[in-house]
Amino acid sequence: MIELENVAIGYNGVELLSEVSLKLVPGSFHFLTGPSGAGKTSFLKLCYAELLPVAGHVSLMGQDIRTMTRDDRALMRQRIGVVHQDCQFLDHLPVIENVALPLTVSGRPAHPQELGELLSWVGLRGQANALPPQLSGGERQRAALARAVMMSPDVILADEPTGNLDWEMSLRLLGLLVELNRMGKTVVIATHDLNLIRQAKAQVQARVLRISGRRLQLAGADL
Ligand SMILES: Nc1ncnc2c1ncn2[C@@H]1O[C@H](COP(=O)(O)OP(=O)(O)OP(=O)(O)O)[C@@H](O)[C@H]1O
Numbered sequence: 001m002i003e004l005e006n007v008a009i010g011y012n013g014v015e016l017l018s019e020v021s022l023k024l025v026p027g028s029f030h031f032l033t034g035p036s037g038a039g040k041t042s043f044l045k046l047c048y049a050e051l052l053p054v055a056g057h058v059s060l061m062g063q064d065i066r067t068m069t070r071d072d073r074a075l076m077r078q079r080i081g082v083v084h085q086d087c088q089f090l091d092h093l094p095v096i097e098n099v100a101l102p103l104t105v106s107g108r109p110a111h112p113q114e115l116g117e118l119l120s121w122v123g124l125r126g127q128a129n130a131l132p133p134q135l136s137g138g139e140r141q142r143a144a145l146a147r148a149v150m151m152s153p154d155v156i157l158a159d160e161p162t163g164n165l166d167w168e169m170s171l172r173l174l175g176l177l178v179e180l181n182r183m184g185k186t187v188v189i190a191t192h193d194l195n196l197i198r199q200a201k202a203q204v205q206a207r208v209l210r211i212s213g214r215r216l217q218l219a220g221a222d223l
Pocket residue numbers: 011012016034035036037038039040041042043
């Protein structure tokens with residue numbers, strides 16, 4: 001599904017991560033943790049071909065990201081849903097249109113019932129016509145999750161989805177991600193929140209990847 005072989009990433013000639021080899025198999029649940037600036041967001045970008053490796057091979061859904069055309073990349077992004085750290089909404093469009101954007105961009109019609117069900121699932125049916133700046137942090141993150149799953153992706157990559165949320169809202173968001181995993185989706189969550197990881201481990205078989213000293217390691221069972 002997502003396969004990395006001896007991969008390095010970096011910016012402006014400086015390596016951020018080296019010798020990363022990893023297979024994310026379908027239906028797996030991973031956390032990605034590490035200090036601020038360690039490269040979590042950059043690693044996720046690699047996993048949806050927003051960033052190319054400076055060494056090694058990355059294959060997404062069986063295709064090497066270096067050989068992907070623009071069209072391949074657009075198709076691949078329908079199979080990999082991303083919850084960005086800053087949500088990245090278009091603030092002048094109501095929530096429902098932001099959530100439907102992946103459909104709109106790919107030229108497919110948005111079915112009101114499907115959209116309504118998706119908004120209900122994240123508990124935002126009542127805010128469908130609100131503008132993103134009118135939402136609370138937790139509502140924004142849930143809207144971002146709804147948009148990420150709009151195209152029924154196989155993989156969900158979430159970058160600090162509970163970053164600014166209180167514990168109750170963090171649990172609610174985690175619950176949605178666990179539910180998606182139980183439906184067979186592969187989930188990767190970048191987070192600093194060790195309590196969230198512990199909570200998730202009580203609910204799903206989650207593995208923890210830790211970035212430390214430019215390497216990606218599998219954390220021990222103590223986490
Ligand atoms: N486009 C870019 N150009 C140059 N340097 C970058 C770029 N994006 C990120 N970096 C640098 O790469 C390093 C890792 O950034 P990244 O955002 O991946 O870390 P992170 O672990 O997600 O951090 P945080 O937990 O604070 O969100 C940082 O030093 C950052 O400044």
